Amino acid sequence: ILHTQEDFAGMRAAGQLAARTLDMIVPHVRAGVTTGELDRVIHEFMIANDATPATLGYRGYPKSSCISLNHVVCHGIPGDRQLQDGDILNIDVTVILDGWFGDTSRMYTVGAIPRKAEKLIEATYEALMLGIAQVRPGNTLGDIGHAIQEFAESQRFSVVRDFCGHGIGRTFHAAPNVLHYGRPGQGLVLRPGMFFTIEPMLNGGRPDVKVLDDGWTAVTRDRSLSAQFEHMLGVTEDGCEVFTLSPAGLNHPP
Numbered sequence: 001i002l003h004t005q006e007d008f009a010g011m012r013a014a015g016q017l018a019a020r021t022l023d024m025i026v027p028h029v030r031a032g033v034t035t036g037e038l039d040r041v042i043h044e045f046m047i048a049n050d051a052t053p054a055t056l057g058y059r060g061y062p063k064s065s066c067i068s069l070n071h072v073v074c075h076g077i078p079g080d081r082q083l084q085d086g087d088i089l090n091i092d093v094t095v096i097l098d099g100w101f102g103d104t105s106r107m108y109t110v111g112a113i114p115r116k117a118e119k120l121i122e123a124t125y126e127a128l129m130l131g132i133a134q135v136r137p138g139n140t141l142g143d144i145g146h147a148i149q150e151f152a153e154s155q156r157f158s159v160v161r162d163f164c165g166h167g168i169g170r171t172f173h174a175a176p177n178v179l180h181y182g183r184p185g186q187g188l189v190l191r192p193g194m195f196f197t198i199e200p201m202l203n204g205g206r207p208d209v210k211v212l213d214d215g216w217t218a219v220t221r222d223r224s225l226s227a228q229f230e231h232m233l234g235v236t237e238d239g240c241e242v243f244t245l246s247p248a249g250l251n252h253p254p
């Protein structure tokens with residue numbers, strides 16, 4: 001699907017509400033709070049802003065956000081786990097606003113974290129932004145994946161292959177799959193009006209992932225730390241518009 005200017009307006013509003021949800025949760029992220037309590041705050045904020053959480057009930061997922069701690073790669077289910085000093089966590093939110101989906105995630109930290117964890121988080125954010133820098137008409141999905149993989153591996157981190165970015169708009173997931181690794185010039189050629197997410201996951205150790213018995217929680221097989229950032233964007237004539245940038249300048253941890 002190639003979208004119109006009106007479609008850009010709908011995605012901008014949905015993306016900004018998702019970004020504001022991640023801004024809003026910042027002061028709630030501290031030692032002692034449970035991930036289930038964070039999810040409730042997120043849910044109420046979405047409803048108060050005339051939106052609904054896309055993940056609640058999606059393929060049977062039970063919560064309004066994904067909160068993935070430490071060696072959890074993605075799809076962590078909010079629950080009774082209390083945050084503690086040294087934790088790193090990804091909070092991933094998707095809102096539905098006037099039929100448009102806004103999908104974004106960021107990393108948060110609790111208290112002091114090890115230097116290598118900080119470097120993993122910084123590298124993951126940089127990898128996402130380098131992928132976004134490749135988005136313009138005439139470039140390909142392989143250019144995006146290559147930029148992410150090249151940088152991640154240059155920093156001695158690995159790229160998770162089991163999950164990818166995706167087309168988005170009036171549905172949560174659509175073609176194309178946006179891989180976070182690849183070769184320059186390969187794959188689908190980008191065109192103005194395409195909407196998709198880029199959501200790289202980097203591991204401190206090996207790329208291998210397994211899913212726990214709950215059917216959702218994906219963890220690193222070697223129990224190394226994992227980090228993820230996600231933005232949603234629209235391809236424009238001269239590059240792209242990122243719909244999920246923080247209006248408060250909170251795109252990555254201080």
Ligand SMILES: CCc1ccsc1-c1ccc(O)c(O)c1
Nearest residue numbers: 055058059061066075092103230
């Ligand atoms: C928890 C929602 C869900 C269920 C199966 S995949 C998935 C999911 C979670 C976060 C995302 O950013 C995404 O694109 C999909």
Ligand SMILES: [Mn+2]
Nearest residue numbers: 092103104230
């Ligand atoms: Mn997401």
Ligand SMILES: [Mn+2]
Nearest residue numbers: 103197199230
């Ligand atoms: Mn997504």
